[in-house]
Amino acid sequence: MTTKIIGTGSYLPEHVVSNDDLAKLVDTSDEWIASRTGIRNRRIATKESGADMAAAAAEEALKDAGMDGSEIDLILVATCSSDFQFPSTACLVQKAIHATNAAAFDLSAACSGFLFALHTAHAYICAGIYKNILLVGVEVLSKLIDWNDRSTCVLFGDGASACVVERGEGLYSADHGMEGFVQWSDGVSGEVLTCPGRKIENPWKENDSETEYIQMNGQEVFRFAVKKVPECIRQVTEKTETQIETIDWFILHQANSRIIQSVAKRLGVPEEKFPMNMEQYGNTSAASIPILLDEMNKKGMLQPGQKIILSGFGAGLTWGAAQIEW
Numbered sequence: 604m605t606t607k608i609i610g611t612g613s614y615l616p617e618h619v620v621s622n623d624d625l626a627k628l629v630d631t632s633d634e635w636i637a638s639r640t641g642i643r644n645r646r647i648a649t650k651e652s653g654a655d656m657a658a659a660a661a662e663e664a665l666k667d668a669g670m671d672g673s674e675i676d677l678i679l680v681a682t683c684s685s686d687f688q689f690p691s692t693a694c695l696v697q698k699a700i701h702a703t704n705a706a707a708f709d710l711s712a713a714c715s716g717f718l719f720a721l722h723t724a725h726a727y728i729c730a731g732i733y734k735n736i737l738l739v740g741v742e743v744l745s746k747l748i749d750w751n752d753r754s755t756c757v758l759f760g761d762g763a764s765a766c767v768v769e770r771g772e773g774l775y776s777a778d779h780g781m782e783g784f785v786q787w788s789d790g791v792s793g794e795v796l797t798c799p800g801r802k803i804e805n806p807w808k809e810n811d812s813e814t815e816y817i818q819m820n821g822q823e824v825f826r827f828a829v830k831k832v833p834e835c836i837r838q839v840t841e842k843t844e845t846q847i848e849t850i851d852w853f854i855l856h857q858a859n860s861r862i863i864q865s866v867a868k869r870l871g872v873p874e875e876k877f878p879m880n881m882e883q884y885g886n887t888s889a890a891s892i893p894i895l896l897d898e899m900n901k902k903g904m905l906q907p908g909q910k911i912i913l914s915g916f917g918a919g920l921t922w923g924a925a926q927i928e929w
């Protein structure tokens with residue numbers, strides 16, 4: 604058995620915020636942001652909830668797969684910016700798409716969330732538990748950002764994307780689908796990228812936490828990403844006994860173009876094999892990998908038999924890579 608992606612879909616908010624728009628809010632410039640990150644625009648949710656975006660992406664992925672919500676056995680939503688503490692976004696999506704036969708839950712692994720969800724789905728499928736699984740990556744990071752902090756507010760965007768995966772035959776075989784996977788976490792180094800939740804608020808509280816917004820040591824995150832991403836890509840290709848030069852596409856988390864360029868250089872792979880779209884959408888965390896995958900799918904860039912590496916990295920710290928055959 605293996606896991607095949609059979610449908611993709613995305614939803615991005617209509618409202619576009621450019622670097623020039625941000626320069627009216629904080630002391631920054633298009634030149635500074637674009638040269639250091641590759642980002643020029645991002646979409647910001649002005650009326651859509653995370654669940655609205657996730658459900659719209661899910662509907663499109665189901666349509667692409669030629670399936671109905673009732674055929675889905677499990678809904679996994681990767682997010683670190685859910686609308687509610689509970690119910691989960693996955694349960695809100697279940698309601699919206701009438702997936703009455705599904706179990707549903709959220710998964711939190713920040714920017715690696717979609718990769719970790721894909722692996723979780725693969726494990727369920729290989730265990731013979733579920734056949735059709737809906738995966739969604741969705742973020743409304745705009746509500747976790749301090750819009751007065753120029754070091755973080757320029758980086759992120761909102762959006763959602765979904766994939767339908769189904770059980771195919773042949774475990775890690777030449778069959779289309781998942782060929783191999785690695786995933787890692789390092790909680791010890793997690794303080795370089797954090798976003799606190801709600802403060803303790805009860806009559807016995809002893810202290811207040813400081814801020815509820817995203818805080819990041821950018822240079823440490825950069826160092827982490829350019830070391831761990833090539834490492835895990837090498838690990839997964841060793842596991843599948845694949846030569847790196849035979850990989851057709853490297854679809855990486857879209858945090859920063861300089862990170863991706865550095866990964867390409869360290870692997871000795873031409874940059875053309877690393878598609879990027881952060882210029883238009885910024886860093887959409889758990890949604891970034893499936894948004895790019897869906898974009899490439901819709902443009903007809905993905906051909907049957909092509910080998911693709913997906914790699915995510917982010918808060919936790921968390922990182923991982925999957926090798927799939929399209």
Ligand code: ACO
Pocket residue numbers: 630631632635636639640714753754755757758796819820821822824825858859861886888916917918
């Ligand atoms: N506009 C203008 N100046 C800025 C801005 C801004 N938006 N942000 C910071 N600066 C200033 C700083 O205040 C500092 O000024 P100073 O020298 O007077 O103190 C100067 O620019 C340099 O700051 P650094 O933080 O050293 O800037 P750096 O060159 O490291 O670039 C960046 C920052 C782009 C965040 C870089 O560290 C990076 O790419 N890190 C990777 C982190 C990342 O991509 N995170 C995304 C989220 S995590 C994830 O998805 C995994």
